[in-house]
Amino acid sequence: MEEPLTVAAVARRIGVAPATLRTWDRRYGLGPSEHEEGSHRRYSKADVAKLVTMRRLITSGVSAGDAAERAKVHEGDISVTEVLCEIEVAEELVEAICRAAESLDREFILRALRQEIVKNGVIHCWQSIIVPVLTIVGNSWEKTGEGIEVEHLLSELIKTVLRETVPEEFSAINARPVLLACVGEELHSLALHALVAALAERDISANFLGARTPLSALSGVVIKTAPPALFLWAQLPENGDPKFFEELPEVRPAPKIILGGPGWNPQHCSEVAFAQDLQRACEEIGQAVGA
Secondary structure, three states: OOEEHHHHHHHHHHHHOHHHHHHHHHHHOOOOOOOOOOOOOOEEEEHHHHHHHHHHHOOOOOOOHHHHHHHHHHHOOOOOHHHHOOOOHHHHHHHHHHHHHOOOHHHHHHHHHHHHHHHHHHHHHHHHHHHHHHHHHHHHHHHHHOOOOHHHHHHHHHHHHHOOOOOOOOOOOOOOOOEEEEEEEOOOOOHHHHHHHHHHHHOEEEEOOOOOOOOHHHHHHHHHHOOOEEEEEEOOHHHOOOOOHHHHOOOOOOEEEEEOOOEEEEOOOOOEEEOOHHHHHHHHHHHHHOO
C-alpha cells in the first residue's frame, strides 16, 4: 500500500464496516491522518497498521477500549502470533475464530488452526475447536439467513489446513490403504478430511474418494485394493442407505465396515461398527489395521 486510502477501501482491506471505522475515529482517535485541502481525509500506511492491530486484538477478545490504547502505541501491524498469545483456553479460541470468520480474516484463521494442530493434534483441534466453530457459524446462518459466504470460506480454510498436515509420503503401518467415502449424494465431506489427517498422525494411510461416491465406485475400489477397513460417511438421512455396505462385493480378507455421521440409523446397521466421533473412528480403523 503506497497511496493513502479512503474509508471504504480501508474497510474492505481489514474486514469491518465503514461505520465501524468512523466510530473508532470518533471514540478512540484512530482515524485517518492524511488530509489535503478540499478533499476527504485518507488513511496512511501507518494508520492502517494501527487499525489492523485494533481489529485483531478485538478478535482475540480484548475490549475495544484496551485494543485502541494498545493500537495507538504499537509499531507496525500486530502479528497473528502475538494475538494468539492473548488466548488461553479453547472456548476463547473458538470465539476468536468465529469473529475472524465474520470479518473474513483468512490469515488469522489459518494461523490459529495450524498452531492448534501442532500444539494439540488433529483430533483435539477438530473436536474442541473446529466443530464448535462450525456449529456456531451454521446456527447463525440458519437463524438469520445471512453469512453463507462466511461458512463457505471457513470450510475451505479448514480443508486447506487439514490437507497440509498429511505428508505426501510417509511410512504407513498398513500395507493396504483404508478406504474413506461419502456415500450416495452426500456433499458434506469435511469430517473425512479431518479423518484422513488424524489417521496420518497415526501413520495410517487412506484412500479418500470424496463426496457423492456411488456404490459402483466403492465396489470397484474394494475389488482392486482389498482395503482392511472401509469408513462410510453420511451427514443426511437420505444418504445413509445400508445398501452401501450390504451390497459390496465379497473379498478376502473382508474389510471392517465402519459408519460415521448422523445420517445413519444405528438400528438398521447393527451388524457393522459405528463411530460417534473422530476419536472413535481412528480407534476402529486402528484396530482393523493392527495398530
